[in-house]
Amino acid sequence: MKQFLIFPLLLLFACNSSSVQDELAKVKQQLALANEKISQLETQIEPEGDLVHLVFFRIKPDADRAALVAEIKKLKDIEGVMDLEIGPFEDLGDDRALSEYNMLMQMSFAGKAAYESYQKHPIHLNLKENTGLFMAGPPATYDFMKK
Secondary structure (H helix, E strand, O other), rough: OOHHHHHHHHHHHHHHHHHHHHHHHHHHHHHHHHHHHHEEEHHHHOOOOOOEEEEEEOOOOOHHHHHHHHHHHHHHHHHOOOOEEEEEEOOOOOOOOOOOOOOEEEEOOOOHHHHHHHHOHHHHHHHHHHHHHHHEEEEEEEEEEOO
């Protein structure tokens, strides 16, 4: 059995070991360059992922919902806000539903930095200040990264 292991080793050493090492170094360098290019392409093809921001509202029964929706729609003017949607709760008879919240706002951002910019934007701050008249309680939020 040892003879079978020694023969390939002798054959390997019989070759010019410096040329084998040179070839091996070239292959390793090419592999490193290929991996770097793949990594660059992956970052271009696969963005960070959209950050989805949900806000659940409890609206007073006598609140002017159309005025509230009009106020919320102003958020579309903030750079970075994407896919703004607003909708009332729809009772489908599921006991697990968050029925205490009667309106939902959903939007997405390119990433956390865009979301942080939105949080500080005057239009958003103004909305938070003005919506108190409509609210029956504090809103709840839920955020996640869409992959």
